[in-house]
Amino acid sequence: MAGSLPDPESPEALAERAEEAYRDGRMEAALTAWEQLYAVHVAAGRRSDAALAAALVALNLLCETGLMAPVRAWETRARQQLESEPTGPAHAILAITRTYERILSGDPEGAAAPAREAVELGTRLGVDPARGLGLVAAARLAIHAGEVDDAIDQLDRLAVALAAGEFDPLTTGNVYCELICVAQWLGRHDLARAWTEVMERWRHGTAYGATHGRCRVHRAELLRMSGPAAAAEAEAVAACDELRPWMRREYGWPLVELGNIRLRRGDLAGAEEAFLEANARAWCAQPGLALLRLAQGEAAEAAEMIRAELSHPTDVPWKERPPFGGLRAVPLLAAQAQVAEHLGDAATAATAAAELAAVHAAYPSDGLRATVRLAEARAALLAGDADRAIGVAREAAALWIDLDAPYDAALARTLTGDAQHRLGNADVARLEWQAARRGFEAFGAELAVQVVDQRLGVAAVRPDAAPAASGGVAELVRDGDHWLVRYDGRAVVLPDLKGIAYLARLLSAPSREHHVLDLAGAGAVAPGLPVLDDEAKASYRRRLAEVEADLAEAEADHDEARVRLAERDRDYLVAELTAAAGLGGRARTTGGTAERARTSVTRSLRYALARLSEVAPDLGAHLDRTVRTGTCCCYEPDPVARLEWKVTG
Structure with missing residues (x-):
């Protein structure tokens, strides 16, 4: 007789359902299954098992949502079940959860003891998340205490252990992500690059969950430094696409x-779209949004944005950034100096530079030193000390060059040219500006090129103007399993990428709009999925009830910091539930066939253009300007400087 089917509500089935949902990117479904597992164990009187299920809910809420009130609620449930129970894995998970709850709540002193406990229990009981994340937390706390070199040594040893396969895949991915984040906000870009390369190789094997998307964000961050900019954007777009199912508020990252x-x-329009979407998720978009306002000519608004964020920092619990201390303010202070230079505000620039120098003294690194020197150059130029501005700007440029950061080096070269010009050294100034222009152009920063061109006294020339001005002809030819691009006596070879095939269709019909469904070859059009499905809505409502309870307790205890965090959590959850409802109360949808096609086609086209830019920068820049993506894609030739394309294949 055939065996009976397993009970779908059995502990084994619920645990498997949670694991499967997590792997598939259905975070709310995974949390619901763990919550149901907790209830089943409680009903059966299995206190240790119930505590472990509750601890897993708390840990995953912490890592994936940053909602501190629900984390504390589930931590409390787990501890209640553990009363009089022997020490076990749940204690280890609770220790690491408590560690990060304290870190993200701005309490480094309160995090120290549970961090030590997490490492000790994780090691003794074989609980990888507690041991791995506990070691990272201990290093973070050492950095906060000023023990930077010792912390870096700890993280290096941990990286070796990860590479040796000493941790499970989920822990390995999370810890790699943490290592890279710590290196980046310390200004140790050499370590961030090395660890990212290792993580990139590793993730193609055993990684799962949100690890792939998080790795893409780190690659995008590094490409934002090194360029090319088109490749950085392609990586960031792909990261957004991959992380959308996993993240809610943290999707702002x-x-x-x-x-x-x-x-x-x-x-600028694309930047505004991304920043405002992040802001809509209660995520801090500063100083990027302020620098966008500066680029749009709204310097006073930019200055006010930065002042407001420095005075009242957005308190979003987020383990990928410095949780406390001066390091959190570094990007804001650097931007403040930049805006102050534009406004001629010497006092603010000098104050920002001095505060940056104090942070660098506590956390020395080449990346932070370069940031300090550039701010000092801005302040010196405003103070009328052009000689000092030249010296520190040159040092900043040299440091950025060593760190493979051409855009930042070009900013420093531009400032050096400005100071030389102030001293009447026109020829030397021109050399600096020309070097800056080459750096910006190689990176793909077209607006910055135009700004430098104004200093050089020439008309703003778009990178795509050169090939088109001569009335040239370019060819795109399929040759077996690759494509040939011929222009101006040169030929380059590109792999048979999907994006190149899309590009061929656009180039074959200039000025014609192609719907993404036609380009992608989509068949039946499927409706979109709900922004929040019923399961997610129910989960959010449970989280909201937990937040309200935590808020009431915090108010009764007169704990103002906890009140602010709980209120922010509540506002976020209410906003998400409100945004999920469309007209007439109907559920808003996202991710239907058309949207998925738009995302896929855009990503493929941008990646293909990035690959072309690597081997033919002039053509890549031309196409980057003239290929429009969206629901409809189009190649719109420049009417003044036209380039004719011949497409075969």
């Missing part, structure tokens, strides 16, 4: 990175 990249490229 890849969105802000996308906005920062677009800002550097000079795509």
Whole structure:
């Protein structure tokens, strides 16, 4: 006789359902299954098992949502079940959850003891998340205490252990992400690059969950430094696409990175779209949004935005950034100096530079030193000390060059040219500006190129103007399993990418709009999925009830910091539930066939253009300006400087 089917509500089935949902990117479904598992164990009197299920809910809420009130609620449930129970895995998970709850709540002193407990229990009981994340937390706390070199040594040893396969895949991905984040906000871009390369190789094997998308964000961050900008944007767009099912509020992280990249490229409209979407998710878009306002000619508004954020920082619990201390203010202070230079505000520039120098003294690194020197150059130039401005700007440029950061080096070279010009050294100034222009152009920062061109006294020349001005002809030819691009006596080879095939169709019909469904070859058009499905809505309502309870307790205890966090959590959840409802109370949808096709086609086209830019920068820049993506895609030739394309294949 055939065996009976397993009970779908059995502990084994619920645990498997949670794991499967997590792997598939259905975070709310995974949390619901763990909550049901907790209830089943409680009903059966299995206190240790119930505590472990509750601890897993708390840990995943912490890592994926940053909602502190629900984390504390589930932590409390777990501890209640553990009364009089022997020490086990749940204690280890609770220790690491408590560690990060304290870190993200701005309490480093309160995080120290549970961090030590997490490492000890994780090691003794074989609980990888507690051991791995506990070691990272201990290093973070050491950095906060000023023990930077010791912390870096700890993280290096941990990276070696990860590479040796000493941790499970989920822990490995999370810890790699943390290592890279710590290196970046310390200004140790060499370590961030090395660890990102290792994580990139590793993730193609055993990684799952949100690891792939998080790795893409780190690659985008590094490409924002090194260029090319088109490749950075392609990586950021892909990261947004991959992380959308996983993240709610923290989805603002890849969105802000996308906005920062677009800002550097000079795509102000695209940058605004990304920043405002992040802001709508209660995520801090500063200083990117302020620098966007500066680029749009709204310097006073930019200055006010930065002042407001420095005075009242957005308190979003987020483990990918410095949770406390002066490091959190570094990007804001650097931007403040930049805006102050534009406004001629010498006092503010000097104050920002001095505060940056104090942070660098506490956390020394080449990246932070370069940031300090550039701010000092801005302040010196405003103070009328051009000689000092030249010296510190040159040092900043050299440091950025060593860090493979051409855009930042070009900013410093531009400032050096400004100071030389102030001293009447016109020829030397021109050399500096020309070097800056080459750096911006190689990176793909078209708006910055135009700004330097104004200093050089020439008309703003778009990078695509050169090939088109001569009435040239370019060819795109399929040759077996690759494509040939011929122009101006040169030929380059590109792999048979999907984006190149899309590009061929656009180039074959200039000025004609192609719907993404036609380009992608989509068949039946499927409706979109709800912004929040019923399961997610129910989960959010449970979270909201937990937040309200935490808020009431915090108010009774007169804990103002906890009240602010709970109110922010509540506002976020209410906004998400409200946004999920459309006209007449109907559920808003996203991600239907058309939207998925738009995302896929855009990503493929941008990636193809990035690959072309690597081997033919002039053509890549031309197409980057003239290929329009969206629901309808089009190649719109420049009417003044036209380039004719011949497409075969």
